[in-house]
Amino acid sequence: MGIGRSHITSFLVGCSLYECTWVQLVTQPWPGLADTVMFHRVFWTFPPCIEAFKHCKPLISIDGTHLYGKYGGTLFMAIVQDGNANILPIAFAVVEGETKEAWLFFLPYLCHHVTPKPGVLVISDRHKSIDGVLNADDSLWKPLHAFQKFCTRHIASNFMTHFKNKDLKKVLINAAYSKSQWEFAHYFRRLRGENEAITKWLDEMPRSQWAQFADEGRRFGHMTMNISECISTVMKGSQNFPIMAFVKSSYFRLGELFARKSSEVLAQL
Structure with a gap:
């Protein structure tokens, strides 16, 4: 212009x-x-x-x-x-x-x-x-x-691009929203058990940047x-x-x- x-x-x-x-x-x-x-x-x-x-x-x-x-x-x-x-x-x-x-x-x-x-x-x-x-x-x-x-929603979208599994996407979202390390570990183990490549992909991001339990309360619950x-x-x-x-x-x-x-x-x- x-x-x-x-x-x-x-x-x-x-x-x-x-x-x-x-x-x-x-x-x-x-x-x-x-x-x-x-x-x-x-x-x-x-x-x-x-x-x-x-x-x-x-x-x-x-x-x-x-x-x-x-x-x-x-x-x-x-x-x-x-x-x-x-x-x-x-x-x-x-x-x-x-x-x-x-x-x-x-x-x-x-x-x-x-x-x-x-x-x-x-x-x-x-x-x-x-x-x-x-x-x-x-x-x-x-x-x-x-x-x-x-x-979280964009991470889930990227997950579907890479792995194309709707059921495991729900597990990923549950892991992201987990408020305790124990709960997070439960869902993370499920993802690793299904496909270790998924957890390797997730580990490319610091957990503090996508997992609620590790964010020190800075998100105020805003995951998306x-x-x-x-x-x-x-x-x-x-x-x-x-x-x-x-x-x-x-x-x-x-x-x-x-x-x-x-x-x-x-x-x-």
Whole structure:
């Protein structure tokens, strides 16, 4: 998408709908046109989201979903939940695709501007691009600042790709959800007895990243990325919007959400 230089400021003003909104826009040159650049990526977050995260569980679900407008691309979101099970997106990015470079753009800004406190848990699928960024030598998402966990449903899906056994998939899920080491060992032995290759495959992941008994309570019982997918469903109607319209839509929808939740709280007083 071409953006004239005079329009970049307008784009940022469109994103910065009120004071302290944080936006990072990245463009690239339009071939053959010295005064024109193309949209490449944008990250944004709103002050109420940053403030709200301070009062939520220290757990972030990150995910990407396709955009279906004229220019395509992928929407990244970071989602959190408070103690009353209210779900809130706290940061967004529109990028070219779910690549390592795109996650390397999104995750450092998320850490610096939205989730700077230590001890945060990040739950995601096992996409190699996410894993590569979270575990890079200079990553800001390593213990003790942050801890990485995997979504059980995505692990089960990967299991079916490799082993194609629905009955053993249920055993795997039971192992992941086990709350004690004894219970986990019971299901793990069943998997090993059926096919030792399964347990070797599972041992490629640290147990603390997929087994509930070993997560030190950091998951708060969140074994899947359901909170991300709930928000993806809510934002679904916006996935065909142009990028500026999508950014503004996220602002107005969040404004409605905060206003509604505020009214609900006041009604309880």
